[in-house]
Amino acid sequence: MLDEIAPAQQNYPDSYGGAYIDRDGRLHIQIVESAKDTADYVPDVAIVGYVKYSLNELRDTLDALFNTYQANQAFFDTQNVNGFYIREKQNCVFVELVKTEKSVDQAYELRISNAFGGSDLVKFTYTSAFCEESIAPGDFADGNVLNGTVGFPAESYVSSEKGFVTAAHLTSGVGAPVIVNSISGTVTQRQLGGSLDACFVAIPNATAHLTSSFNLDGNTGKLIAASYYDYPEDTVVQKAGNITHLKTGKIISTNYPSISSEGDPTLSPLYRIEFGPSGTAPGDSGAAVFVPLGGSIKILIGIHVRANTERTLSATCKYSYIRDAFSVNLYVD
Numbered sequence: 435m436l437d438e439i440a441p442a443q444q445n446y447p448d449s450y451g452g453a454y455i456d457r458d459g460r461l462h463i464q465i466v467e468s469a470k471d472t473a474d475y476v477p478d479v480a481i482v483g484y485v486k487y488s489l490n491e492l493r494d495t496l497d498a499l500f501n502t503y504q505a506n507q508a509f510f511d512t513q514n515v516n517g518f519y520i521r522e523k524q525n526c527v528f529v530e531l532v533k534t535e536k537s538v539d540q541a542y543e544l545r546i547s548n549a550f551g552g553s554d555l556v557k558f559t560y561t562s563a564f565c566e567e568s569i570a571p572g573d574f575a576d577g578n579v580l581n582g583t584v585g586f587p588a589e590s591y592v593s594s595e596k597g598f599v600t601a602a603h604l605t606s607g608v609g610a611p612v613i614v615n616s617i618s619g620t621v622t623q624r625q626l627g628g629s630l631d632a633c634f635v636a637i638p639n640a641t642a643h644l645t646s647s648f649n650l651d652g653n654t655g656k657l658i659a660a661s662y663y664d665y666p667e668d669t670v671v672q673k674a675g676n677i678t679h680l681k682t683g684k685i686i687s688t689n690y691p692s693i694s695s696e697g698d699p700t701l702s703p704l705y706r707i708e709f710g711p712s713g714t715a716p717g718d719s720g721a722a723v724f725v726p727l728g729g730s731i732k733i734l735i736g737i738h739v740r741a742n743t744e745r746t747l748s749a750t751c752k753y754s755y756i757r758d759a760f761s762v763n764l765y766v767d
Contacts, residue, residue: 451485452492452522454731455658464525485525487555492520495527495550510546517654520729528559528730530654569598569614569637571648571657571722572674576613577604582719583676584614585737586657586753587644587765588634595622596640596765599756600720601739602626602633617643629704629755631739632720634762646766647730648722650679655732657724659764660753664688664705665725665735671707672726673738673748675718683709683748690749705736705750714741714748723750734764 449469454462463480466488499518502509516530529546547556573584582604589596598614602624605612610621612635624633637643646657655674665671669685690706707723719739724732737756740749757763 446489448488448490450489451483451487451525452489452520452728453480454523454727455733462523464522487525489520489522491551491555492522492525492527495555496520498550499527499529499556511542517649519654522727522729522731524557526555526557528557530559568645569617569643570645572650572676572679573614574676574717575600575604575635575720578610578612579606580604580719581717583674583717583721583738585632585720585722586734587640587646587767588760588762589765590634590760590762592761595636596644597622597634597636598644599632599634599737599760599762601737602631603739604719605633615643623760625759630751630759632737632751632756632760634760640765641767644765644767646764648674650674653680655724655726655730656766657722657732657734657764658766660725660733660735664752669725671723671735672732673707673709673714673718673721673723675715675721675738677715677717678709678713681709681713683707683713686747703752704739705748705752707738707748707750708746709748710746712745714738714745723748 449466451464451466453464461480462483464483464485467484467486470484496518503515514531518527518529520527543558544553547553550556569584571584571586575582575584580603582601585599587598597619603626605621608621608624612619612621617637619635619637621633622636648655665685667685667688671683671685673681675681685705686708687706689703721738722734723736723738724734726732734753736750736752738748739751741747
């Protein structure tokens with residue numbers, strides 16, 4: 435649908451204010467208030483909303499912020515800029531700062547915002563993500579069998595226990611330790627075989643550490659949960675691996691046979707995803723795989739668990755199977 439609005443996502447109409455998918459899987463398309471008549475062209479399957487800024491304006495502002503930061507970091511008068519990103523749902527550009535004991539004041543925020551279009555257009559957010567004491571998608575996970583990658587933060591909807599999900603084959607079983615950024619967690623659920631190669635690692639004082647945001651080589655994102663249906667073949671996806679970092683590929687099968695713990699093929703479906711040369715590597719196991727929406731929002735669809743010999747293809751366990759097997763949901767901070 436969005437390809438019809440703007441092929442290749444290069445030049446959007448000035449009436450287009452962005453789009454997003456809500457928690458119920460419904461598509462929202464945003465129209466600039468000054469061009470409400472164009473809402474007649476939006477298909478009935480989408481919900482129409484009206485916003486102040488076009489996506490082109492948001493992208494231009496994002497570029498201006500980034501270019502200024504690259505050319506003159508002193509303008510921002512802080513070493514704690516974590517990144518810049520668009521939030522289409524909020525219709526603004528965020529400057530993300532890492533939390534410190536000395537927070538910047540409102541006058542600072544206004545100075546930066548006013549230099550780039552005002553406080554309605556440029557807003558601030560603060561995060562403890564990416565510090566040594568956080569646990570984020572893409573982080574190095576030290577299992578007691580193999581090393582891998584943190585997939586996604588999760589919370590049990592039965593016990594409210596919080597932790598993260600990674601690949602089961604990194605650990606020896608329930609009770610095994612997994613260490614991330616000097617924080618030790620314990621495997622409390624694990625399934626290796628059938629449709630899953632996944633485990634849930636409980637973390638003490640989890641809310642102080644878990645984040646669904648990530649930053650890989652300056653590529654920032656925040657995971658949201660996938661809806662219940664499978665994404666079709668040829669869907670563009672990305673993987674947040676600890677070794678290969680952010681890789682882009684496409685789904686080539688939604689019904690790929692998994693490998694059981696004994697090495698025998700089983701018929702439970704996984705995604706098969708083509709990432710191209712050097713698309714996967716040992717140590718990427720457990721990495722979150724997601725659909726990029728544009729801006730920072732990423733729809734989680736599963737975790738990478740296996741690769742072919744050439745390291746070009748991924749077998750990806752589906753988020754829906756993990757959720758149902760472990761009674762957990764994606765934890766969003």
